[in-house]
Amino acid sequence: MTARGPAAMDDGDEKGGLRAALSGLTTRGRSFLAAGIAAAICAYVLGQADLLRVGLLLAALPLVCVAVLVRTRYRVAGTRRLTPSRVPAGTEARVHLRMENVSRMPTGLLMLQDRVPYVLGPRPRFVLDRVEAGGRREVSYRVRSDLRGRYPLGPLQLRLSDPFGMCELTRSFSAYDTLVVIPRTEPLPPVRLAGEASGYGEGRQRSLALAGDDDVIPRGYRHGDDLRRVHWRSTARYGELMVRREEQPQRARCTVLLDTRRIAYQGTGPDSAFEWAVSGAASALTHMLERGFAVRLLTDDGTAVPGEGASGFAGSTQESAESAGLMLDTLAVVDHSDGSGLSRAYDVLRGGNEGLLIAFFGDLDEEQAAVAARMRQRSGGAVAFVLDSTDWGQGDPPRAGAREASGQRLRLLRESGWTAVAVAPGTGLARCWQQAGHQDVAVQSAVGGAADGTTGFSGGWS
Numbered sequence: 001m002t003a004r005g006p007a008a009m010d011d012g013d014e015k016g017g018l019r020a021a022l023s024g025l026t027t028r029g030r031s032f033l034a035a036g037i038a039a040a041i042c043a044y045v046l047g048q049a050d051l052l053r054v055g056l057l058l059a060a061l062p063l064v065c066v067a068v069l070v071r072t073r074y075r076v077a078g079t080r081r082l083t084p085s086r087v088p089a090g091t092e093a094r095v096h097l098r099m100e101n102v103s104r105m106p107t108g109l110l111m112l113q114d115r116v117p118y119v120l121g122p123r124p125r126f127v128l129d130r131v132e133a134g135g136r137r138e139v140s141y142r143v144r145s146d147l148r149g150r151y152p153l154g155p156l157q158l159r160l161s162d163p164f165g166m167c168e169l170t171r172s173f174s175a176y177d178t179l180v181v182i183p184r185t186e187p188l189p190p191v192r193l194a195g196e197a198s199g200y201g202e203g204r205q206r207s208l209a210l211a212g213d214d215d216v217i218p219r220g221y222r223h224g225d226d227l228r229r230v231h232w233r234s235t236a237r238y239g240e241l242m243v244r245r246e247e248q249p250q251r252a253r254c255t256v257l258l259d260t261r262r263i264a265y266q267g268t269g270p271d272s273a274f275e276w277a278v279s280g281a282a283s284a285l286t287h288m289l290e291r292g293f294a295v296r297l298l299t300d301d302g303t304a305v306p307g308e309g310a311s312g313f314a315g316s317t318q319e320s321a322e323s324a325g326l327m328l329d330t331l332a333v334v335d336h337s338d339g340s341g342l343s344r345a346y347d348v349l350r351g352g353n354e355g356l357l358i359a360f361f362g363d364l365d366e367e368q369a370a371v372a373a374r375m376r377q378r379s380g381g382a383v384a385f386v387l388d389s390t391d392w393g394q395g396d397p398p399r400a401g402a403r404e405a406s407g408q409r410l411r412l413l414r415e416s417g418w419t420a421v422a423v424a425p426g427t428g429l430a431r432c433w434q435q436a437g438h439q440d441v442a443v444q445s446a447v448g449g450a451a452d453g454t455t456g457f458s459g460g461w462s
Contacts, residue, residue: 021069076099078097078099080153082094085179089148089270095114095141095142099112099136099137101136111158148278150179151178154175186428218234218242218244220241229243254285257349258300259277265392266389266392277385280360286324294313295323298349342368342372361387362387369413382417386409
């Protein structure tokens with residue numbers, strides 16, 4: 001950001017600036033003024049001319065400092081730079097401040113202060129010595145937050161002070177920046193799970209257009225095309241050399257579903273179940289994007305991010321970084337929803353062709369477990385990480401039969417084709433990720449490699 005300093009007042013601001021300067025008298029300046037007035041009163045009562053002169057001198061000094069400070073015309077430009085502007089929770093970012101004197105006269109003592117939210121640390125303050133005309137000064141400070149979110153930095157405040165410390169004037173720059181603290185992400189190990197289309201490799205498959213002559217969509221011949229791909233019937237029809245259309249690469253799809261229902265989670269803070277789920281969703285979508293998948297983030301209220309392109313998925317490899325940033329920014333500020341069910345998310349998924357589904361569920365009652373079970377029928381493969389309040393609840397111990405009911409809901413998900421993993425407090429996502437892979441291998445071995453008979457899906461994803 002760039003802004004002009006307090007010296008940019010015009011004559012119309014003189015009266016208001018003088019009033020602000022008087023209100024900016026320091027304790028020292030107020031003490032001098034009060035002592036001078038008291039000495040003048042005593043001199044008048046006692047008839048002491050020398051005491052009157054001392055009193056006038058004491059009272060005049062802070063007033064002269066105020067007048068000089070108001071008449072000072074500094075022109076100062078300030079810039080702020082964040083490196084980086086998006087950091088994971090618990091990671092430090094550095095803020096660089098640059099002050100430049102763009103006037104023709106040197107400045108006096110300057111005190112620089114940047115306004116930051118209390119969760120980022122103490123408010124940074126710097127003292128800058130005399131800055132020559134055209135000179136610049138650079139300072140920096142670090143910020144850190146264990147809580148995800150979007151935090152405004154600024155406005156930058158510049159405090160002017162006279163050499164005697166009698167008066168201080170504060171002016172604020174207009175611009176500010178935003179620091180985005182995204183959830184912590186955890187590197188995930190490569191595992192083998194059902195749900196990836198055969199031949200994806202780095203997240204891609206091939207859509208062949210060579211089913212037959214009637215199905216071919218030809219295009220004009222280009223230099224370097226293989227002559228074996230020439231389509232002679234179309235060449236004769238159009239009178240120019242035509243070739244069969246090349247295989248069209250398609251990105252493998254993955255939907256990361258995050259359950260944000262308030263009633264599904266207990267507890268607050270960085271170690272709560274909800275924060276674990278948010279961090280898990282961030283880790284999963286980052287991992288899948290690195291594997292070449294087109295990923296979208298879906299919440300229980302039906303909101304899909306990035307929301308552009310086909311069915312809300314990222315459109316191309318070039319957009320992956322931008323899409324990842326958008327989804328992580330969304331997770332940085334995601335909060336509990338007031339919804340009570342997963343029906344809106346199910347409506348989004350019921351169209352089918354969603355590819356792999358990775359879900360992070362909170363507490364599921366019998367009805368919502370049934371809705372989640374139906375989601376699996378619309379997806380090629382599904383992995384669920386369930387954070388049940390039986391394990392994550394704080395305070396009172398779980399009621400009798402609660403743990404048994406939780407186990408029944410997990411069995412319901414697994415019977416419907418989900419690879420369901422119960423997440424215990426303090427367990428890392430990488431461990432749960434491996435557990436899901438082992439569970440899936442065991443299921444495939446038990447049923448001959450086809451757990452639910454879904455066609456078109458085999459192999460694994462990593």
